[in-house]
Amino acid sequence: MGWRDYLRHLDYLLIAATVGLITYGVTMIYFATRHDVAGQPFAFVRQQLIAVVVGLAVAVAISLLDYEIYRRFQWALYGFAVFILVAVLPLGEVVNGARRWIDLRFTSFQPSALALLLLALSIGAYLADRMDMLGSKRVTLVALGLVAVPALLVYQEPDFGSTMVMLALTLAMLYFYGTSWTHFAVLAGSAAAAFVVALKVLPLAGIHLIQSYQLERLFVFINVGHDPSDSGYSIIQSMIAVGSGALTGRGNMATQTTLDFLPEHHTDFIFAVVSERNGFVGASILLVLYALFIWRALRIATLARDMYGSILAGGLGVMVLFQVFVNIGMTIGIMPVTGIPLPFVSYGGTAMIAFVMFVGLLEAIHLRATAMPSNRGRLVR
Amino acid sequence: MVGIAVVLFGIVLFRLWFLQILSGQEFLARANDNRLASVKLVASRGSIQDRHGKVIVGNRPGLAVGIRLMDVPDGTLDAEVVRLARVLNEKPGKVRREIEDHLRPGWPPPPHSTMTWTKIAAGEAVSLDLIVIKEDVSRTVMSYLLEHTASFPGVEIQKNYLRAYPHGSLAAHLLGNVGEIDAEQLKEKRFSGYASGDVIGRGGLEWSYDRWLRGRDGVAKIEVDNFGRPKSHDPVPGGRLPEPGDSLVTTLDVGVQATAEEALRYGISLAHAGGQVEANGGAAVVLDARHGQVLGMASYPSFDPAEWVGGISTKDYNALKRPSANTPLLDRAIQEQKAVGSTFKPIDAIAGLEEGVITPYTSFFCNGSYKPPIAYDKTVWHCWALDGHGTLDLVGALTQSCDVYFYNVGYLFWQSKGTELEDWAMRLGMNKATGIDLPGEVSGRVPTPAWLEKHFKSEIDQQWTPGDSLNLAVGQGDLEATPLQLAVTYAAVANGGYIVQPHIGMKIVDSQGKMVRDLEARKPRKVDISQSTLDVVRSGLREAASSSSGTSSSVFGAYPVAVAGKTGTAEVWDRYHYVNYAWYASYAPANDPKYVVVVMIEKGGHGGTVAAPATRMIYDKLFGLKSDKATGTTRSD
DSSP states (O other): OOHHHHTTTTTTHHHHHHHHHHHHHHHHHHHHHTTTTTTTTTHHHHHHHHHHHHHHHHHHHHHSSTHHHOOOOOOOHHHHHHHHHHHHHHOOOEEEEEEEEOSSSSSSOHHHHHHHHHHHHHHHHHHHGGGTTTHHHHHHHHHHHHHHHHHHHHHTTOOOHHHHHHHHHHHHHHHHHHHHHHHHHHHHHHHHHHHHEEEEEEEEEEOOSSHHHHHHHHTGEEEEEGGGGTHHHHHHHHHHHHHHTTTTTGGGGOHHTTOSSSTTTTTHHHHEEEEEEEHHHHHHHHHHHHHHHHHHHHHHHHSSHHHHHHHHHHHHHHHHHHHHHHHHHTTTSSSSOOOOOOOTTOOOOOHHHHHHHHHHHHHHHHHHSSSSSSGTOOOOO | OOOHHHHHHHHHOOOOOOOOIISSSHHHHHHHHHEEEEEHHHEOOOOEEEETEEEEEEEEEEEEEEEGGGOOOOOOOHHHHHHHHHHOOOOOHHHHHHHHHSOOOSSOOGGGOOOOOOHHHTTTSOOSSSSEESSSSSSSHHHHHHTTGGGSSEEEEEEEEEOOOTTTTTHHHHEEEEEOOOHHHHHHHGTTTTOTEEEEESSEEEEEEEHHTTOEEEEEEEBBBSOOOSSSSSSSEEEEEEEEEEEEESSOHHHHHHHHHHHHHHHHHHHHHHHHTTEEEEEEEEEETTTTTEEEEEEOOOGGGGGGGTTOHHHHHHHSSGGOOHHHHOOTTTTOOOOOOOGHHHHHHHHHHTTTTTTTOOOEESSSSOOSSSSSSOEEEEEESTTTEEOOOOHHHHHHOOOOHHHHHHHHHHHSSSHHHHHHHHHHTTOHHHHHHHTTOHHHHOOOOOHHHHOOOSHHHHHHOOOHHHHHHHOOOOOOBBBBHHHHHHHHHHHHHHEEEOEEEEEEEOOSSOOEOOOOOOEEEEOOOHHHHHOOOHHHHHHHHSTTTTHHHHHHHTTSSEEEEEEEEEEEEEETEEEEEEEEEEEESSSOEEEEEEEEETOOOOOIIIIIHHHHHHHHHHHHHOOOOOOOSSSSO
């Protein structure tokens, strides 16, 4: 494939959505953090832009590479994912009571962010290799087993949010693989049953798998007044920030952000920053960019030349949808506080690199689908 | 999958619509609540002036030392309190208590409160407010603290207004003081709308006219961050400037007030000179006879109101409470009711004449004693003149203050079996607070058969005997009145039967001096007394001060202004024996009364020798006269 073909068959709408999201995000990080480090208004922005540049370089390479290659190294990729997640447990530095980052001196590295991409590539490859076993319970169970290991590892950090994202990603890939709806029904049923057992039955036997305070924290959003000091406080402040933005936002009068009432304003609660500063209009623009992005990803899933591409594009697209919904839902008080970042917007180098790499992967799938007309129009459900 | 995505985006958009478009203003208000801390800007309190605009209570700038707990590093508060206490010359316990009191909610009270010092010192209770530890510190203390800021994290110096008394202890009893409102007061209806930490008037005029004097505190809005730290010290819009309090112009005259206070000291010194060494208290009232304006009202012993500025120290307070100090805080002019002795006799005269019990020409013979004409009553009542006055008519009896004459009048009232005499005493202002614009006034007492029945247990005591009537007739027994009440009664004699409501507040003026409110007293209550009755009583009082046989003629006989006045020597039970309270109740000029002056000296002995000369000193001031200090006479009652 020559460079003319390469440029002709890129999905420019996807790139536009990505560039839009990143630009919007970096701008918002600037407004959220310009007072955080005295005399260095661009401290966070610079870090984030470096990640964007690194991510872009890697993404270009990924888009040039045939994604078939990941299929071949699926176990190595899976192994690497598990390896970095194990490594963070002894090596990681504790921030806010969680061990999620490895300090690499010049920057810190968040294994769980990269692991998501690696898991998509490896579990996606496992599924794509088993098209002949479609409908087999064993494939579903193995796929879930494969994700269970890293999911439990990040749960240990603890990073409940990443656990949820990994599960969502795997379920999405199973969906694009074509797993029977009966499997999902059984899964949903057993999840509900396990929940009930852990919550109601085991405590009777004296085993407390889930502590009541954990549940309270999880569902604090249902009744924010219940605990206005801790999680509830974050949600209340976030909702005040979002609500006070009104139609067109408060601009430089966005005091919830600048006066630190909003916790984690450049990471988990960046959407509240957007909403306070730019109002309903600004929040809607961000949502439109996400809609555009997810639409292009799902479209690429339907265009892909093979099952692997389809599963990857679909799985990662749904994962973005999941993260966007859970993160925004958290800031507007309809979802629990889980610590899931907003893709392309939240501050965080590893996550940014991983997401840009993921765009590169989508472009790789798009290129190989559209550059070969024979594959065009093949639909996956 | 696309369907699910659309639904999820729909949910988010719907929620955003609800939060931002439908509830946007509400959340905006909450965001402003978050970021804006209110700092109270204390309004300067209005002054209290005399009738000529001389300032009796003003303001002066002061320095207060406070501590902001959030700036004190964890675990160091205890040690810092000890250091601070040493600099402020206070006990560490007192500093702790100030902090505790600030943090502690009003309920439950201290022994049951869960807020202990241990918890505060451990940093469990953090306060963003400046907790004022000590007001009115010296510049030396301020510079020391400013030079050693590193040793005193969280300690701040605040400028504020303090009450100033340019005339020292002048009129101390009338002024009251100011202080922070306490938890109990906050619950009172009178203080609805006041907030914790507000400074209010406590006692005296400060209390009565608090709503004008206090002004309106302002509010500065300061932008703070999540931790309550101010982003800058410049206030943001949305605050309100303090409105200075209005000033109270009183009816007092600084010169008259000072003279009244001096007159009391003079009267007491006369008492001492006359052998009444126990004399140690007194009161003087100077009223405008027609309208009840108080030109001066003094009580002895007095105190220095400045001791309360910035909070009175325990030492000073205990000193005032010591028995030897003789209750200096008590305003004897309105808060102490005692027998008034012979100063009551004009009431007998008015009641007797108006009720037709006697006529101006009714005469009685005084041989020095009196026995009621009842077989079973063997009590013999003595006149102060043991040799007797001979035959006297009413004017003569008033002039010489003959007890026997009025025993006869009292007996006639007893015979009538009614309560006419008691009714007249009440009608003329006794048994009921005068309604002066000061808190804490007592009502005095006029004994009646009904009161006896209510007050006493045994049936014998409950009986209204001739003795009760006789005692009442000479202002003794259970009759009690305050000097101010007596002044109101004499004002009624002077002004033709108008019972005035004494008042000190004249008008409220704003900070530019413009009148905001005229504090006119209630219209006087008119008591119908016939002109002939008034003429007789007035001439009796005038004769008493002027005729050679009058009880105070040695003091006022040659006085350039015609004074009408009645002496009184009241027997008052004091712990283990009877002591004599010296009274003099008067008005002048006799033919066109302008002023009423009543002086009472506790344990002063005879009214004529002690209270009358003190009264003359006040008249000297009122009429601009210079006369030699008279020593009074031995002829007296």
